[in-house]
Amino acid sequence: xxxxxxxxxxxxxxxxxxxxxxxxxxxxxxxxxxxxxxxxxxxxxxxxxxxxxxxxxxxxxxxxxxxxxxxxxxxxxxxxxxxxxxxxxxxxxxxxxxxxxxxxxxxxxxxxxxxxxxxxxxxxxxx
Amino acid sequence: xxxxxxxxxxxxxxxxxxxxxxxxxxxxxxxxxxxxxxxxxxxxxxxxxxxxxxxxxxxxxxxxxxxxxxxxxxxxxxxxxxxxxxxxxxxxxxxxxxxxxxxxxxxxxxxxxxxxxxxxxxxxxxxxxxxxxxxxxxxxxxxxxxxxxxxxxxxxxxxxxxxxxxxxxxxxxxxxxxxxxxxxxxxxxxxxxxxxxxxxxxxxxxxxxxxxxxxxxxxxxxxxxxxxxxxxxxxxxxxxxxxxxxxxxxxxxxxxxxxxxxxxxxxxxxxxxxxxxxxxxxxxxxxxxxxxxxxxxxxxxxxxxxxxxxxxxxxxxxxxxxxxxxxxxxxxxxxxxxxxxxxxxxxxxxxxxxxxxxxxxxxxxxxxxxxxxxxxxxxxxxxxxxxxxxxxxxxxxxxxxxxxxxxxxxxxxxxxxxxxxxxxxxxxxxxxxxxxxxxxxxxxxxxxxxxxxxxxxxxxxxxxxxxxxxxxxxxxxxxxxxxxxxxxxxxxxxxxxxxxxxxxxxxxxxxxxxxxxxxxxxxxxxxxxxxxxxxxxxx
Amino acid sequence: xxxxxxxxxxxxxxxxxxxxxxxxxxxxxxxxxxxxxxxxxxxxxxxxxxxxxxxxxxxxxxxxxxxxxxxxxxxxxxxxxxxxxxxxxxxxxxxxxxxxxxxxxxxxxxxxxxxxxxxxxxxxxxxxxxxxxxxxxxxxxxx
Numbered sequence: 001x002x003x004x005x006x007x008x009x010x011x012x013x014x015x016x017x018x019x020x021x022x023x024x025x026x027x028x029x030x031x032x033x034x035x036x037x038x039x040x041x042x043x044x045x046x047x048x049x050x051x052x053x054x055x056x057x058x059x060x061x062x063x064x065x066x067x068x069x070x071x072x073x074x075x076x077x078x079x080x081x082x083x084x085x086x087x088x089x090x091x092x093x094x095x096x097x098x099x100x101x102x103x104x105x106x107x108x109x110x111x112x113x114x115x116x117x118x119x120x121x122x123x124x125x126x127x
Numbered sequence: 128x129x130x131x132x133x134x135x136x137x138x139x140x141x142x143x144x145x146x147x148x149x150x151x152x153x154x155x156x157x158x159x160x161x162x163x164x165x166x167x168x169x170x171x172x173x174x175x176x177x178x179x180x181x182x183x184x185x186x187x188x189x190x191x192x193x194x195x196x197x198x199x200x201x202x203x204x205x206x207x208x209x210x211x212x213x214x215x216x217x218x219x220x221x222x223x224x225x226x227x228x229x230x231x232x233x234x235x236x237x238x239x240x241x242x243x244x245x246x247x248x249x250x251x252x253x254x255x256x257x258x259x260x261x262x263x264x265x266x267x268x269x270x271x272x273x274x275x276x277x278x279x280x281x282x283x284x285x286x287x288x289x290x291x292x293x294x295x296x297x298x299x300x301x302x303x304x305x306x307x308x309x310x311x312x313x314x315x316x317x318x319x320x321x322x323x324x325x326x327x328x329x330x331x332x333x334x335x336x337x338x339x340x341x342x343x344x345x346x347x348x349x350x351x352x353x354x355x356x357x358x359x360x361x362x363x364x365x366x367x368x369x370x371x372x373x374x375x376x377x378x379x380x381x382x383x384x385x386x387x388x389x390x391x392x393x394x395x396x397x398x399x400x401x402x403x404x405x406x407x408x409x410x411x412x413x414x415x416x417x418x419x420x421x422x423x424x425x426x427x428x429x430x431x432x433x434x435x436x437x438x439x440x441x442x443x444x445x446x447x448x449x450x451x452x453x454x455x456x457x458x459x460x461x462x463x464x465x466x467x468x469x470x471x472x473x474x475x476x477x478x479x480x481x482x483x484x485x486x487x488x489x490x491x492x493x494x495x496x497x498x499x500x501x502x503x504x505x506x507x508x509x510x511x512x513x514x515x516x517x518x519x520x521x522x523x524x525x526x527x528x529x530x531x532x533x534x535x536x537x538x539x540x541x542x543x544x545x546x547x548x549x550x551x552x553x554x555x556x557x558x559x560x561x562x563x564x565x566x567x568x569x570x571x572x573x574x575x576x577x578x579x580x581x582x583x584x585x586x587x588x589x590x591x592x593x594x595x596x597x598x599x600x601x602x603x604x605x606x607x608x609x610x611x612x613x614x615x616x617x618x619x620x621x622x623x624x625x626x627x628x629x630x631x632x633x634x635x636x637x638x639x640x641x642x643x644x645x646x647x648x649x650x651x652x653x654x655x656x657x658x659x660x661x662x663x664x665x666x
Numbered sequence: 667x668x669x670x671x672x673x674x675x676x677x678x679x680x681x682x683x684x685x686x687x688x689x690x691x692x693x694x695x696x697x698x699x700x701x702x703x704x705x706x707x708x709x710x711x712x713x714x715x716x717x718x719x720x721x722x723x724x725x726x727x728x729x730x731x732x733x734x735x736x737x738x739x740x741x742x743x744x745x746x747x748x749x750x751x752x753x754x755x756x757x758x759x760x761x762x763x764x765x766x767x768x769x770x771x772x773x774x775x776x777x778x779x780x781x782x783x784x785x786x787x788x789x790x791x792x793x794x795x796x797x798x799x800x801x802x803x804x805x806x807x808x809x
Contacts (some may be wrong), residue, residue: 046257046278046506054507055496061509065521068514085795087722087750091757094163094725098521099513101167101215105160106185106233106253121795159729173761584761 036119039112040079043103048078062100078120086117128181130205130226138181141202145184145228148194153234155183164212164229166219168524168581170589170596170616178221178615180207183229189311189355195230196353197315199648206230207650208353210252210284213277216527216578217288218614223652224661230353232281239356240332243268246361247306247332252283252354256504267486270361271502273298278504283357287347289612291568293399293499295451296392298362299568302347307331309356310346313644318342318352332358348612349636350650351643367454368501370480371461374442375472377433378561381444382536383471387464388446389534392570396460398449398500399570404562405441406432411517421560427544432561443562447480449500454484512578525578526592528599530608532565532573539565542575542608549602555579555595574611600624615652619666622655637662689714690803691735694745694755696721698777699799709772710746710801721751721777728758736762742805748777748797759804768803775799 033041040048047062059067059076067076075081090113096102108116129138145154155161164180171177186192199206207227212220220229236253241263248259248270256274259282263270273292275285284290286301298304307321321337322328335341345351375384381402391397409417420431436443448464450457468475481496492498498505514521532542540561547559558577565573579592596617600610604624613621625632636656640647647658657665693714698721699706706712719727735741736759743759745752749771756766776794 042257047509051493053510057507057510057515059510059515061506061513064510064516065514068516068519085748085750085797087724087748088753090723090725091754094159095757096167098523099509101213101219101524102163102165104163104183104212104220104231104233105155106231107212157726157730158733159725162729 034119035112035115036117039108039116040119043108044078044116047100050077050079065098065100081120084117084120086114086121089113089117089120128179128226130181130203130228133203137202138204141198141204142182144198144201145182145195148198149184149186149191153185153187155185156181164220164231166215166221166614167583168215168219168526169221170526170579170581170593170614172523172581172583172586172589174586174589176616178218178223178225180222180229181226183231185231185234187234189235189309189317192230192232192235192311192353192355193315193317196311196313196648199228200314200646203646204228204648205651206648207653208232208252210281210287211255211279213280214284214288215277216525216614217612218616221615223615223618223650224664227651232283232353232355235355238262241266241268241270241361242332243270243361243363245333246270246363247358248272248282248361249307249332249356249358250282251356252281254282255279256282260502260504269364269486271298271364272504273301273304273362273502274499274504275301276499276508277506278499279506282359283354286357286359287349287354289348293497293568294502295362295398296570298360299399300570301359304360305343305357306333306335306360307358308343308346308354310352310354312352313646313649317355332360345636345639345643348654350653350656351639352649362502364485365451365453366485367457368449368451368481368483368485369454369457369461370447370449370497370500371465372478372480373446373448373465373468374476374478375444375446376437376442376474377430378443378540379536380472380475381539384444384446384468384475385534385536385539387467387471388448391460391464391467396450397464398451399567400449401447401567402564403445403447404443404564405445406436406443406560406562407564409439409441410557410560410562421557424548427547427561442476444564447497522580522588523583524581526581526596526614527576527578527612528596529566529574529576529611529613530599530603531569531611532575532608534565534567534572539573539575542573542606545602545606545608546575546599549598550595553595553598554591558595569611575608618652618654623665690742690744690805691715691740692717692731692743692745694719694727694743694747694751696745696747696751696777696799698722698748699746699775702775706746706772706799712746714744719751721748724751724754728755733758733762736764740806742803744801744803746772746799746801749800750797752800752802756802756804763806764804765807766802767805768801770801772799772801 047060049060051060052058053060053064057064063076093103093108093113142154161180161183164183169177184195186195205224205227207222208230209220210232232252234253235251237251238254238259239249241248250259256272256278259272273294275290275292286305290301292299292301307323309317309319311317320343321331321335323331324337346354388397388400392400417435420426420435426432433443450460465477483501492503495501495503512521512525532538543559543561543563550556550559566576568574579595580588581592582588600617600620609624610621622633633655640656641659644658647660651658651661693712693716695712695716695718697718732743774796777797
């Protein structure tokens, strides 16, 4: 498979642990980041992060879009959602939504996409 | 789907040869995989003429690219190279010729060298602006990238498209700031241009011309080979950056303002000036008084909008002035520019925007107001047209029209009216108004660019955008404004407007195309350059 | 551990399909529901042209069968799946003028992915999620 991001030991007890020989990235507190988090930070965070956007924009583009769409009924920041599933994450990554284009397998391969789905659907545990 | 004109046996043999060369997992033929190579902002989304591919291949080395090209030649397979495939608004990852095989270079992602003493980088096509920025940051190198608004694009792909950025003028014309290429030619041969043609050269990324004719130009917006490495000159990290905003009250104040900023930008004092008008926000908010004034054809000549702006205590124009260099020096430069502006526009006002001193910490980078002005890649530009509290019904993309007009205020005002009146009566007429600001990415001219809306659910929106696009392309050409870049659907039309001496330029490029790519396998139709066997397809 | 918390008073077997569609062209059964298939069969009529797919990897069937069929026009599809699979299919269906005519929650269950599936498909990531199970029908809007 086209694998670009390391697979690591995952946090949830129901998940399969796997390792390979690539270096594991460390988070700010030196805890290893999951593959899914690395994928999120490489491909998603520029639009779906929690920082400010353009001059005058309180949000990054994706977070701003979801803030407007959900109007407080769901968190605008994807990593704060607790209702996402891998299938739904995969749908948006491979089909896009509005201005968000879809991602090819050379951007995010299927293994990375699955890891991203796990990361975004297990945010409670990973916090 | 298989490419038109290719027999089933040849197609299967070609796919098998691709798989042998690069591995079956890197050859994409399933319906769900090739759907990922549609143009997400296609103005023909879901319609019969949408450009679709037959397969995609993803090599990881120059040698694999050579093998793909040789296979394509052997079996007559049209191939279409993409870098990171993010050319949104200009065609995305879809080809001109449906049925082509995309050569997806995203996984050729090596940063070969970055030197912050001579200030250059050599990269492969899959390297994005984010990638190079991170590389430089991790090693604390004292040089900057220059990036376009979306940072996920490829340095190589963007430069080959004549793409542009936001920092100092010598760097923001990305093709002009490149230095040296490695190219796989249509016959599978490798060529290195400039000083790279000298084995063991020590200056491939320093001196662009090498010896003899500069062949690099044909690979920019061309279809004469697949670029596998490219060098770029990088801006040294400056001591400081300041940005100030000047506000002028009247529409015609743009004339002296542009004259002054041109002088100082071309004279090496000022960075890229950014022009805006607060009246665009009034328009976006559906201001009724503004709307009523806009209904009159006299709005182009009278002072009604000046009076409206004044009544709302708004300037007509704003221009962000950006300075790079030693802190004391750039403040002195700003004072000089300010005095010149005030001498010509005494009621101009100035506002402080930002002062930065480099290097920036990660936290400081995150809070920079206009990140691309200091080479920090991001995707914030998508906020302009994505869903938001002020834009609850966004489109699904945009179709970019980018005419090149002379960089004077007089020409700006004239071009606004020409394009505005060309679209009068159309639902898209609001895109060109007396307060439409010009873009200054092209540092010797203006691009009076706009984005027509795209929908992935309503074909009527796309039809209206296509009609508007054709109208403005034609009207623009009639008035001496050519497009600098356009999506595949319009490349034949735009190419046809460059018609001096019975399309002599196109005849020249076709002569070169027939010599360099006799089987016409690479990017057929790109920017109006069709191989001989497909030339009758030109629209 | 598999738990199926059904909505107690609902019995779909006695309910007819939406009047717009006499019989769907395909009936999708989510293979993640296999451990509780017999229980589901007591409340949902699973019949017709049955297609079994893993609800955590709908893309192959979506792109290879449904999208081409929808492009031709028509092709109503029914199913009993995790709600996430329905979400993906109905999003894609909208582009072709089809709508979810009926969507009936049946209860929740811990669903496990298909595990050792096709290399590279999402099924290789084995995970258990608590998901709502739905019975649904997607068809062209009634005129």
